[in-house]
Structures are given as structure tokens and as C-alpha cells.
Amino acid sequence: MSRIADNPVPIPKGVEVTLSGDNNIEVKGAKGSLTFAFHPLIQVNQEGEILRFSAKNADKRVNALRGTTRALVNNMIQGVSQGFERRLQLVGVGYRAQMQERRLVLNLGYSHPVEFTAPEGLTIEVPSPTEIIIKGYDKQQVGQAAANIRGFRPPEPYKGKGVRYADEIVVRKEAKKK
Known part of the structure; x- marks a missing residue:
């Protein structure tokens, strides 16, 4: 019930x-x-x-x-x-984010930069090169945009590198021993 x-x-x-x-x-x-x-x-x-x-x-x-x-x-x-917001962090050497007009340009260790265009109704802010803030009034749209950006490079369990939510805890695995 x-x-x-x-x-x-x-x-x-x-x-x-x-x-x-x-x-x-x-x-x-x-x-x-x-x-x-x-x-x-x-x-x-x-x-x-x-x-x-x-x-x-x-x-x-x-x-x-x-x-x-x-x-x-x-x-x-x-x-x-009030609106909703999701915060993302970029963890890794050389992982950077920057805004160019309505496009978010991410350097995530690939041979090319990854671009994400913000949908209508969302604003994306980059207060520092390793932090992204997504704001909007539609909770589903804010969460989906954050999940799409995180999907470009999800955090991996060995070094913890990748795009993660600010409140996400990444469980680290121990490396293989010889």
C-alpha cells in the first residue's frame, strides 16, 4: 500500500x-x-x-x-x-571540462575531445576545469543529461578515474598481485 x-x-x-x-x-x-x-x-x-x-x-x-x-x-x-542541480567531478590526470557557447567540451583521455550540447531548459556551468554543474527545472532532464555526460567515461574501479557524481562513492578494487 x-x-x-x-x-x-x-x-x-x-x-x-x-x-x-x-x-x-x-x-x-x-x-x-x-x-x-x-x-x-x-x-x-x-x-x-x-x-x-x-x-x-x-x-x-x-x-x-x-x-x-x-x-x-x-x-x-x-x-x-526551486529547480534541480546535479554536480559532476572529473577525476584523472588531464581530464578537463570547458564551455564553448552551449557546448560542453570534455578532455577525457581519448584521442579527441568529447562534445555535449546542452538541451533546451538546461544550463551547464563549469566553475573549475574538473567540476560540472547541471541546472534545470525538469528533474528527469537534469538527471538524464548528467547520466549521459557520466557515460562518456564512467569511473573505473582500479584507479577511480572517470566522470563521477559529486556524491558518488567509487568502491576501489585491489590490483592484481604477482
């Missing part, structure tokens, strides 16, 4: 939530606008500055969808009001 879905979602000031009859919800805020089409068996009720989620029947899978819908809508509201 989903207990997350029982918690109401508060709507902060400056955020406008619009529910349409065809199972769509639109959230507008200072950072941007997001829309989401939820399952027809989920019912969303707006009571003043609070959103509540309920299931139209007592099926176990519908209750799970209710919790998922609540979490996604909560992320939308948090994204358009």
Missing part, C-alpha cells in the same frame, strides 16, 4: 497548477512550465493550495500508480519553483 500518495502536495506561492478534464496537469512557475498526463484511474483534487491524489478503484497497481503520480507532480512543483 502506497503511503507516499497519502501525503498532500503543497503548492508554494508563485506556482500555478492547472488541472484539465482529460487527465492532464500543467504546472507554471518562475523557472518554467511543465505538463504531465497521468493515468485515467488516478484522480487529482485541488483544495486551495494543496493537491490530493486518490485512486478510482482499490486495485494494488492503481495504488502504486497513485504514489508515482504524486511523486512526479511533487517534482514538477519543486522544479518550477
Whole structure:
């Protein structure tokens, strides 16, 4: 039984939530606008500055969808009001990052530089050559961009070199002994 879905979602000031009859919800805020089409068996009720989620029947899978819908809508509201960010670190000799217009240019030990173009709605900052900050209002888009950049050179377990999340712990292996 989903207990997350029982918690109401508060709507902060400056955020406008619009529910349409065809199972769509639109959230507008200072950072941007997001829309989401939820399952027809989920019912969303707006009571003043609070959103509540309920299931139209007592099926176990519908209750799970209710919790998922609540979490996604909560992320939308948090994204358009505060935004999300992911931090990446480059670990390794010669591993560098720099911005050129909207392109992130990475030197990751390959014979060529790797380029990543930031999608619309995302901003990428490089405060130091070994640190990357990805910011945006869509949590899924921020996480996917971070995963794509990390995928160019994931951290390896012997020396720990590669692109890693700032809060990631890389478990190191012991080298082969003679």
C-alpha cells in the first residue's frame, strides 16, 4: 500500500497548477512550465493550495500508480519553483571540462575531445576545469543529461578515474598481485 500518495502536495506561492478534464496537469512557475498526463484511474483534487491524489478503484497497481503520480507532480512543483542541480567531478590526470557557447567540451583521455550540447531548459556551468554543474527545472532532464555526460567515461574501479557524481562513492578494487 502506497503511503507516499497519502501525503498532500503543497503548492508554494508563485506556482500555478492547472488541472484539465482529460487527465492532464500543467504546472507554471518562475523557472518554467511543465505538463504531465497521468493515468485515467488516478484522480487529482485541488483544495486551495494543496493537491490530493486518490485512486478510482482499490486495485494494488492503481495504488502504486497513485504514489508515482504524486511523486512526479511533487517534482514538477519543486522544479518550477526551486529547480534541480546535479554536480559532476572529473577525476584523472588531464581530464578537463570547458564551455564553448552551449557546448560542453570534455578532455577525457581519448584521442579527441568529447562534445555535449546542452538541451533546451538546461544550463551547464563549469566553475573549475574538473567540476560540472547541471541546472534545470525538469528533474528527469537534469538527471538524464548528467547520466549521459557520466557515460562518456564512467569511473573505473582500479584507479577511480572517470566522470563521477559529486556524491558518488567509487568502491576501489585491489590490483592484481604477482
